[in-house]
Structures are given as C-alpha cells and as structure tokens.
Amino acid sequence: MSAVRQDVRMGAGEVCRRLLARPWLLSGRDDAAIEAVHRFEEQVRSLARALEWRLVIEPDTVRLLKSPPERLRERTWPVAEECRWMWLAAAAIDRLPPMVTTAHLVAAAREAAVEIGFTVTGSRHELQETRRGLEMLQARGVIEVREGTLEELEDRHRCALLRLHHERTLFLIANAELMGEDGAWVVDPAADPGEWIERCAPPASTGARVLRRLVDDTVVYWSDLSVSESYWLREQLDDQVAQAAELLGLGVEERAEGVALVLSSEHAGVQGHGFPLHRGTVQHAAVLVRDFALTGGRTDGAGCPGPGWLALTPQAVEEQLARCARTHLWWSGAYRSDIAQLAGEVRLLWQQLGLLRITTGYTDTWWFSPAAARWARTDSASPTS
Structure with a gap:
C-alpha cells in the first residue's frame, strides 16, 4: 500500500x-x-x-x-421528562414561524401536550425540564438562540429570540423512511400511527445487523448471534467485514468468543496502551477487579454466557475492593469510605464496555468476558488528571 x-x-x-x-x-x-x-x-x-x-x-x-445499538434495545429505559418536552417542542415547531421567542415555543409545546392528554402543571420543576428539552433541540441544531439564553426561560419577564430550523426536525428520528420523493408522508401518522412507527426503524438485512454490532460493540460474541448471523459473519470475515473495517481504519480480530474491530499497530500506534488511558479511582479499581477475576474467578455455573467467561460474586468484588482501598491510599476518599458505591461504578464501567454481564438469581453473578483480559494491568501509581 x-x-x-x-x-x-x-x-x-x-x-x-x-x-x-x-x-x-x-x-x-x-x-x-x-x-x-x-x-x-x-x-x-x-x-x-x-x-x-x-x-x-x-x-x-x-x-x-x-439506529441504537442492539444491547440498548434490550433494556427498558424510563422516558425522562426532558425527553418528553423535547418531542413536544419538536411537534410544536411545525406550526410556528422561523423566528419566535421562547415564550411562544413553550406555549405551543404546552398546547401539544394538552392535545395528547399530558398534564401541564406550570410548576418550576416542569419549566426546568422544558428548558432541558429545548437544550436538547439546540444541541441538535433544530433551534438556534439568536438573542438571550435558554436559562432565561425560567424568568417570566424575559424571553430569548429563537431561529427554528423546521427541516431539521426530520432528522430527529434515526433511520426513518417516512417521506417520499415528493416530500409527502409515505404513511399518514394520524391515519395509521402503528405503521408510521414501524417505518421509523425498518428491518435491516442480516449483514447490516452484524456490521452494526461490530461498529457499536466492543466484541460481537458468537453466542449472541442467530444461526444466520453467525453463518454470515464467518463467510464474510475476509470480504464485507474486512471492507467495512478498512473504511473505519481498523483491523479485524477473530477470537474464540467472537469478533472485534480493533486499532492495529499500523493505525496511530495505539497498540499496547494499558486500559484505561485516563486513570482514576473507578478505572483503576475496575482493572484490579478484572485482575482478581483472572486469578480467582470460576469458569462455569448457571448463567455462564459462554466458554472463557469468569465469574465473581458481588460480595467477593466488594471484599477485594476493600482490600485494595487499604493499599491504594491515593484513591478518592469518597469511594474508599463507600465500597458499595465504588463497586456499582466499576460494574457500570465494564457493562458500558460490553465486557461484563450480570445474571440474577438467589445471588447475582458478575461474568467477565474473555476479551476483558486484552488490556494490560495498570500500575499502582497515582492517577493522571
């Protein structure tokens, strides 16, 4: 090359x-x-x-x-109030001119709320959630503050001037196939809301589903794939998967537990960095717990996701963290005095990486992925800021 x-x-x-x-x-x-x-x-x-x-x-x-990663689709997420007000404001924008004040937009959002039977209280808490919803639209470029700030929304005597980008509301729903070439709705949401919602997330082909997992997840595990997906991945490792990896500037790594896209030594020279790159109490504790699992974790039992996964009980995790807290005096005092909170943060970090799974039962079990061992053990020096 x-x-x-x-x-x-x-x-x-x-x-x-x-x-x-x-x-x-x-x-x-x-x-x-x-x-x-x-x-x-x-x-x-x-x-x-x-x-x-x-x-x-x-x-x-x-x-x-x-579309969102498959691992997020499997969870039930609460609808935060600010998200609700973001969508209500987005619906209200369609009936407003390009230049409005925050007062006009909030009033239109409340009208939209009443139309769908949502209770509007006008409380300070509701106003704060409305402001956060507008900030979400601002971050997405749907509204642009020309004068003032959105913080003034809570001041009833002051208003900010907004520029509304109506065309960008069409981008709020990811992967939507809702409009035809003539700009008209393919399906009228008022006449057939069910079909309209289905078109918001059209089904992908087998290859696209697997490729999406590869770019969204740390590792795509063989045990998580259907028969057709597993067959496609094995057949296309050197073809479509390799092509997608090249477009991303990544390499393809096939492991016993699955397949991952990785930064290889020819790309930016990042191979060999320890995990995590930015060290702190939670990150350092996470690696020490992983090291403990490598030496003291069991490899079988009910709920094991696959071969090579290592199990620890929450009690064993907290006991190990307590021992580490007595040794690593540079750890945050708040975490050293609340080991349960530290364990929760460690659990969340590994789960977000897709390298830890929790099975519930009489007692919970932490299962560490075999891929968690690819990062080198960190030293015990104080963290860098």
Missing part, C-alpha cells in the same frame, strides 16, 4: 469513526468535522450503505441517522 493511499485510508477512517460517535454535525460548532466529511464523502457514504443507515450531507449539516 502506497504512503499516499495509507494516509487517505487513515484520514477517512478517523472521519468515519468520529461520525459514528457524533452522528450530528452542525456549522458553527463542527466546521472542521463537516469539512472532513465532505473531503472523504465517498468513503463515508460507502460505510453508511454497508450499514444501511441514511446519511444526509449538506453544506451546513451532516446527519448520520443511525
């Missing part, structure tokens, strides 16, 4: 990875990232096609309409 082609590959890979992490880019905030997407537009569009995600590239906006 020539040096020029390798530089292009690595540059395109970095742009694609950043877009996956931040799928909504706006002018004035992400100008450099938008310019990079335009520079590597061919590679970015190729990746979006492989993943079967819609991609919108405009001079001032880039939006990758990606």
Whole structure:
C-alpha cells in the first residue's frame, strides 16, 4: 500500500469513526468535522450503505441517522421528562414561524401536550425540564438562540429570540423512511400511527445487523448471534467485514468468543496502551477487579454466557475492593469510605464496555468476558488528571 493511499485510508477512517460517535454535525460548532466529511464523502457514504443507515450531507449539516445499538434495545429505559418536552417542542415547531421567542415555543409545546392528554402543571420543576428539552433541540441544531439564553426561560419577564430550523426536525428520528420523493408522508401518522412507527426503524438485512454490532460493540460474541448471523459473519470475515473495517481504519480480530474491530499497530500506534488511558479511582479499581477475576474467578455455573467467561460474586468484588482501598491510599476518599458505591461504578464501567454481564438469581453473578483480559494491568501509581 502506497504512503499516499495509507494516509487517505487513515484520514477517512478517523472521519468515519468520529461520525459514528457524533452522528450530528452542525456549522458553527463542527466546521472542521463537516469539512472532513465532505473531503472523504465517498468513503463515508460507502460505510453508511454497508450499514444501511441514511446519511444526509449538506453544506451546513451532516446527519448520520443511525439506529441504537442492539444491547440498548434490550433494556427498558424510563422516558425522562426532558425527553418528553423535547418531542413536544419538536411537534410544536411545525406550526410556528422561523423566528419566535421562547415564550411562544413553550406555549405551543404546552398546547401539544394538552392535545395528547399530558398534564401541564406550570410548576418550576416542569419549566426546568422544558428548558432541558429545548437544550436538547439546540444541541441538535433544530433551534438556534439568536438573542438571550435558554436559562432565561425560567424568568417570566424575559424571553430569548429563537431561529427554528423546521427541516431539521426530520432528522430527529434515526433511520426513518417516512417521506417520499415528493416530500409527502409515505404513511399518514394520524391515519395509521402503528405503521408510521414501524417505518421509523425498518428491518435491516442480516449483514447490516452484524456490521452494526461490530461498529457499536466492543466484541460481537458468537453466542449472541442467530444461526444466520453467525453463518454470515464467518463467510464474510475476509470480504464485507474486512471492507467495512478498512473504511473505519481498523483491523479485524477473530477470537474464540467472537469478533472485534480493533486499532492495529499500523493505525496511530495505539497498540499496547494499558486500559484505561485516563486513570482514576473507578478505572483503576475496575482493572484490579478484572485482575482478581483472572486469578480467582470460576469458569462455569448457571448463567455462564459462554466458554472463557469468569465469574465473581458481588460480595467477593466488594471484599477485594476493600482490600485494595487499604493499599491504594491515593484513591478518592469518597469511594474508599463507600465500597458499595465504588463497586456499582466499576460494574457500570465494564457493562458500558460490553465486557461484563450480570445474571440474577438467589445471588447475582458478575461474568467477565474473555476479551476483558486484552488490556494490560495498570500500575499502582497515582492517577493522571
């Protein structure tokens, strides 16, 4: 591979990875990232096609309409009040002119709430949640503050001036196939809301489902795949999977427990870094608990996700953390005095990485993925800020 082609590959890979992490880019905030997407537009569009995600590239906006990871679909998430007010305000924007005040937008959002039978109290708490909802729309470029600030929303005598970007409300629903080429609804949401919602998340092909898991998850485990998905992944490791990895500037690593896309030594030279890169009490404790599992964890039992997974009980985790807290005096005093809280943070960190699973029963069990052992053990020096 020539040096020029390798530089292009690595540059395109970095742009694609950043877009996956931040799928909504706006002018004035992400100008450099938008310019990079335009520079590597061919590679970015190729990746979006492989993943079967819609991609919108405009001079001032880039939006990758990606679906949430499968692991998040399996959970039941509470609907936060600020999310509710974000959607109510988005629905209200359709009936408002491009330039409005916060007072007009809040009033229209409350009208939308009443229309669907949502109780409007006008309390200070509700106003705070409404402001957070508007901040979510601001972060997505749907509303732009021209004068004042959204903090003034709680001051009944002051209003901010807003610019509403009506066309961007169409980007709020990821992967939606809701409008035809003529700009009209394919399915009228008022006439058939069920069909409209189904089209918000159209089913993907087997290959796209597996590729999405590969880019979203640390490891795709063989035990989590269906027969058809497992067959596709084995057949396409050297073809479609390798092509997607190249677009991302990554390598493909096949392990006994599954497949992962990794940064190899030829990409940015990050191979060999210990985990975590930014050390702190929780991160250091997480690795020490993992090290304890490698030496003292059991490898079988009810609920074992697959071969090579290591199990610890929550009691064993807390006992080990208590021993470590007496040794590592540089740990945060708040965590050293509350081992249960530290254990909860450690659990959350490993779960977010997709390298820990919890089985419940008479007693819970922590199962560490075999892939958790790929990171080198950290030293016991004080953390870097």
